[in-house]
Amino acid sequence: MQEEKCYVYLNGIVIGSVKEPEKFVKEVRNARRQGMVSGEVNIAYLPDINEIHINADKGRPRRPYIxxxxxxxxxxxxxxxxxxxxEIDFNYLLRNGVVEYLDAEEEENALVAMDEEHITKDTTHMELTPVSVFGLTVNTAPYPEHNNVARHVMFASYIKQAQGLYASNFNLRYDSRGYLLFxxxxxxxxxxxxxxxxxxxRASGQNFVVAVATYYGYNIADAVVMNKASIERGLARSMFYKTYVDEERRYPGGQHDVFKIPPATTENYLGEHAYSKLGEDGLIEPEMHVEEGDVLIGKVSPPRFIEESIGVGSLEEKVRDSSIVLKKGESGVVDSVILAGTLGATRLAKVRIRSLRIPEIGDKFGSRHGQKGVIAMIVPQEDMPFSENGIIPDLLLNPNGIPQRMTFGHLLExxxxxxxxxxxxxxDGTAFSKNGKQVIEESAKILEAYGFQRYGExxxxxxxxxxxxxxxxxxxxVYYNRLYHMVANKLQVRSRGTVQILTHQPTEGKARQGGLRFGEMEKDVLVGHGASLLLKDRxxxxxxxxxxxxxNECGSVGYYDYTKHVPVCPLCGSNNLSKVEISYAFKLLLDELKAMHINPSIKLGEE
Amino acid sequence: MKNEQYKVHPGEPVGMIAAESIGEPGTQMILRIFHFAGLASTMTTTGLPRLIEILDARKEPTTPQMIIRLKESYAKSFEKALELASKITEVRLRDVAKRAVEDFQNKRVLIVLDKQALKAADMTPSQIAGLVEKKFGAKASVTKESNLILKPNVEKPSEIRNFSTRVMHSLLKGIEGAGKAIVSQDKNGEFYITSTGNNIEAIMKLESVDAQSIYTNDIFEVYRVFGVEAARNAILNELVRTLEEQGLTVDKRHLKIVADAMTAQGDVKSIGRHGIVGAKESVFSRAAFEETVKHLVNAAAFGEQDDMMDVAENILLGKLVPVGTGSVKLKVAGDAKQKKQKEKGE
Known part of the structure; x- marks a missing residue:
């Protein structure tokens, strides 16, 4: 039988063939381990397709193995x-063929043992540490090997949202938003x-005393119940920092903004009260209590168009207000104010507001096992369950959250x-360092020694x-993180309010005091129930x-002439018009149809 | 009395409820299809793709299927079922031939036959030669290697090429369009045939077939053979089958509304802009669905009128929707109306 050629690919291009692929690959590997070939070269023999792939190009993820x-x-x-x-370092190990980096393809040829115990005669490599099967983030959680993988992913995203000591120089920083845990x-x-x-x-959480228990239905579906006294003692308390920035901008024509208390003649003047907390320089004073609507940085800008300035008064007086105002629903204390210059030789002002965030109903918490929940109830200490030692938990976790999610690590923690x-x-809860039974028995021993039930009950x-x-x-x-989703930053209500200019429909979004969208599926619900009048109301x-x-004659849209007190049809000149109630969006549709040369006419029926 | 209770109230938006009742479970459908290895059965489209196929009223299902039951005297015998299956299964020349080699110089075509396929189809080369001669009027002879040499009575190379392709595609055995038939056995030990094609008209004529219980998943085949009423039932059956396969329970009455809507115009219409939505009278209704500009422009060009009587238009306008509480109007007695007008006049 004719022996098949084994082609050798260097960075995906055929450079030749060999007869004994396994021997060839071994030789190259040995040369690499002896330092004759660069350690960045990886070689893999793929027996299924009988090819050798040598990779030395960039962009290959590689990981080290012993x-x-x-x-x-x-x-x-x-x-x-x-x-x-x-005496030696990691590079010494690399140079002397103790540790080498493998890429994805060469890994296919390797049989990697998790640790020394698992080495067999076929083993080619060993992990530096078994922990490395998880990423850095997941490895900060205890007992990750006892949890469902999906929970690791969730924990990894929650830990990023945790409030903590995010930087030790937080007091000197002017982050646009900062969350500092006490x-x-x-x-x-x-x-x-x-x-x-x-x-x-840089810790980002606190150790909570947790009991797995329901509490009168207040911790249904991932909600948690918290002890009021714990919160009052300062548990999970944090500070929210927000920085407002403004600059004295320069405009073509030599004009520029000015930080100052705007004079009452200013266009868009907000009223004397709004500027009452400003200092002489137009900036707010530190340690001042501020509420929504208060001006933080008083600023006047030149008129937008030159034409505006032509009129009564000199150009100097004709200015418009462009102050920075504290947004709706926000309040706090002015933490610090700085005035600085920029590279553009303009003045820059930053005002940092701080406000206390005491845990309240609706704030979000999460443990290190992908278990998150919001506070649904804050219970006075005297109403919380207590043990015979008088221990009262800080937090009550619903037991129904455990079995389905299989976060056994949570229980071990x-x-x-x-x-x-x-x-x-x-x-120490490092992954794979002990087996679960060992962990439980060790803890049980300690608990027993201190006169507690062996298994934590x-x-x-x-x-x-x-x-x-x-x-x-x-x-x-359990170590709990307070996540930065807090009701205080999200709460919003609206009954009547601003509307969009184009459609006359309510605006959308919190920043614009908007309403909540009554969407297509919501519409379907009302139609499905036959609730016509409610649908019309919405x-x-x-x-x-x-x-x-x-x-009534030509079917076009007319208007009411308030000087003559008659409705007029601009198309046929008739005064025979009827008033109808329709959605403005439909009027807009008619207008847009007219704009594309389609003339819709409306025939009215009897009322 | 009970019957009265279960009747739908006037003004109930049954269509909307049907749409939501099918649409919501539809979101839970699994796109994944399980394969059972080693089972002699045909793969059929199931789940959401099949549901879409039915509602779109596709002319041909992606995986056609027929279930053919045998008459009682035949159903117990595997041999008889197998015989029928081989009678039904389509065998074309290309199925039993490896390739066709055209010899333009000698104006003939050599067909290299696949011995194994030939055996499976239970045919001999001379049989095929006879069939081809009969069908195409070409001279056919069998070589020593039991291949075929065909001599068509045409001259030009293009014609020879044309001939060879036509011959390769020609049906040698089985029923046109019936596909491949497989014998299966049900729980009662009776044999039946499933087939990957559709031609119920021809199959019903076969002697051993129980014509009344023949089943096809091709709605248009049912429509062609039996008419709209049957097509409506076929749609219903297919919808029920598809949903039940996924373990979803949707009330049959919702599906009946869909099936009725699709067939109410005398033929099978799809649910969509080419079917029943496209056939809506209201311009705004159509424009609100799909291809807004096309409908508005056409309406303008032809001076169409919209009565503004349906749900979509009235939502657009901000009027009461003519369902439920909006479907009733206050009737004013004649004299009361006059009285009101009088008041207005003053």
Whole structure:
């Protein structure tokens, strides 16, 4: 039988063929390990298609592995000792064929053992540490190997939203938004990666005493119940910083903005009261309480068009107000004010407002296991369940949130957190460092020693009636993050308000005091119920109702002549018109049809 | 009494409710199709793609299927069922031939036959030669290697090429359009045939077939053979089948409304701009659905009139929608009306 040629591809281009592919690949690898070939070259033999792929180009993700030969790790205890003594470093290992980087293709040829225990005679590589199967973010959570992967993804996105000590120079920074947690704590159950990243210096959460229990239906579907006394003691309290910026802009023609208290003759003058908190320089004074509508930076700008200035008064007096006003629904204390110059030789003002954010109903919290929830009820301490030791949980977590999501790590954290709190030391929850049984038994031992139930259950009493619960409650200590979604920043109401100019329909969005869209599916609901009048109320009466005149003779849209007190049809000149109520959007449609040379005419029926 | 209770109230927007009742479970449909390896059955389109296919009133289903039941005396015998299946299964020359080689110089075509396929189709080369001679009037002979040599009575190379393609596509055996027939056995031990094509007219004529229980998923085939009423039932059956397969329970009456709407005009119309929506009288209704500009321009060009009587137009206008509470109007007695007018006049 004729032997098939094995083609060799360098960066995707055929450069030749070999007869013994496996031997060839081995040779190249050995050369690389000896430093004869660059460590950035990866070679893979793909037996399915009988091809050798050599890659040396950019853009390949690669990860390091410890080389294993003949069932023995090349990273010997001697080398580890030398590493510890700092006689050698990682680069030494790379140069001496102890560690090498593999790309996706070469990984196909490798059999990687998780740790030394799992090495067999076929093993080619070993992970530097089993932890590296997770990313950095996930590795900051304890016991990730006990959780569902989907929860890791969720945790990774929640931790980014956590409030904490986001920067130690927060007091000197003028971030457009900043969330600063009071008394951040390091987690009791930490991980090695968490420590290596020194995240304890930038902690973003606090250790909560948690009981797994329902509370009169107030923690249904991911809601949580919190202890009012805990909150009053400062639990999860945070400060919200917001910076307003403005600049004295220059305009062509030598004119420019001026920071000052605008004179009463200014166009768009907001009223004397609005400017009352400003200092002489037109900037607000520090430590001043501000409410919505208060001016933070008083500024006047030259008129937009030169024509505007032609009229009564000199050009100097004809200015318009362009002050920065505190937005609707916001309030706080002026934290600091700075006045600076820019590269464009203009003056720049920044005003930082701070406001206290005490946890309230609707604020969002999350643990490190993809378990998030909003506060649905803040219960006075005396009404919360309590244990025989008088321990009252900070937070009540609904047990129904656990089984489906399979976040067993959450339960392990509770148990170890509780045990470690009692023992007065930090626990290690690094992935794959211990097996679950070990973790439970270690904690159980400590709990038992301190006179607690072995597996974290507590006999608890109903805070309202004083009755003992028939079941024991699982309690523990969990590291919770306060996420930056807070009702105080989102709350908005509207009854009547601003409308869009084009359509006469209510505006959209919080910033514009907008309404909530009554969309197509909502419309379907009302039609489906036959609720015609309610539908008309939503879509017409509370939206873009308009009264227009329709000519009874030619069917075109007319207008009312208030000087002569008659309606007029501009098309046929008739005064025989009827007033009709339609949606303004329809009038707009008619107008647009006319604009494209389609003349719609309306024949009115009898009322 | 009970019957009265269950009647739909006047002004109930049954169409809207039907649409929502089918549409909402439709969002839960799984696009994934399970494959059962090693099972001798035909793959059919199911789930959302099939639902769309039915509602769009496609002329041909992507996976046509017929279920042919046998008369009682035949149903118990596997051999008889197999015999019928081979009678039905379409065999074209290209199915049993590997390739056709045209010899333009000698004005003949060599057909290289696939021995295995030939055996599976239960045919001999001489049989094929006979069929081709009969059908095309060409001389056919069998070579030593049991291949075919065809001599068409045409001259030009283009004609020879044309001939060879036509021959390759010609039906040698089976029923036109019937596809491939497979014998299956049901729970009662009776054999039946499923086929990947459609030609119920021809199949019903076969002696061993139980003509009354023949089933096809081709709605247009049903329409052609049996008429609109049957097509309406076919639509209903297919909708029910598709939804039930996905484990969705939609009340039959909602589906009946859909089936009725699709067939109410005497033929099968799709739900969409080419079908029943496109046939709506109201300009605004059509413009609000799809191709807004086209409908408005045409309405302007032909001076169309819109009575503003339907739901969509009245929402646009901001009037009461003529369903539910909006479908009733206050009737004013004649003299009261005059009285009102008098008051106005004063």
């Amino acid at each position: 080389i294993v030969e003949d069932g023995k790790s090349k990273l010997t205890p001697e080398l580890i000792q030398k590493l510890k003594n700092k 008394y951040p704590q390091r987690p009791i159950v930490s991980t090695r990666v968490y420590d290596d990243l020194h995240l304890e210096k 509770m148990l170890t957190g509780k045990a470690s709190s009692l023992a007065g030391r930090l626990a 507590e006999v608890m009493y109903n805070g309202i009636t004083g009755e003992r619960f028939k079941a024991t409650l699982f309690t523990g200590v 879509l017409l009466d509370q939206s873009d109702k308009a009264e227009i005149w329709i000519c």
